[in-house]
Amino acid sequence: MSLQMLSNPGLLWFIAGLALLLTELFAPSLILMFFGFGAWIVTLLYLLFDIHLPAQLIVFAISSIVLLAFMRKKLKPVFFGYVSSRQNSGQNIDDYFGKEAVVLVRIEPGKPGKVEFNGVAWDAASEVILDVDTRVKIIDRIGLKLKVVPL
Known part of the structure; x- marks a missing residue:
């Protein structure tokens, strides 16, 4: 590659966009991808209209932010799965406290067993x-262990 090729803004924007997209593969945050696409938009506009550096920077910033703002939410389920398909994480004890379960594997003091709660087998302990x-x-x-008492 000659020095003259490396001074071509269109090529530099293309390489920057490619680098951002490749970085997204190794650190999936679904953010860098949109900046990579923004760089490719600048490449396309530079090749079509030969825009100057200030305009290139403005197009890059606006296109990247617009893509990020409007497309990230729509594409996130594609890359990370749909939230509705995930089981409720149940981080709140109120999701469990006072609810009933059924013993699947005998539980003894100091020797956990298993209970079924909401169709899921959980490790469980009891006194x-x-x-x-x-x-x-x-x-x-x-x-991930439930503490239980007999009804």
Whole structure:
């Protein structure tokens, strides 16, 4: 590559856009991609209209921000999955506290078992022995383990 080719703004914008898109592959934030597309828009406009540097910078900023503002929300489910398809994370203890579950694997003090809650098998602990099919009430959640008592 000659020095004259490297001083071509169209080529530099194209390379910058490609670098931003490749960076997006390794650090998926769904932000750099739009700046890469903004750089490619500048490349296209430079090749068609030979716009000068101040106009190139303005086109880059506006096109990148507009793409980011209007397209990120629409494309996010494509790259990260639909939120509606994910199970409720249940970070709030109120989602569990006082709810009923059924013992799947016998629970003994100091020896966790399993309970079924909302169709999901959870590790569970109790201070009393609980046999299989016993209905229990959830009194706490510690990490991914539920603390239960008999009903």
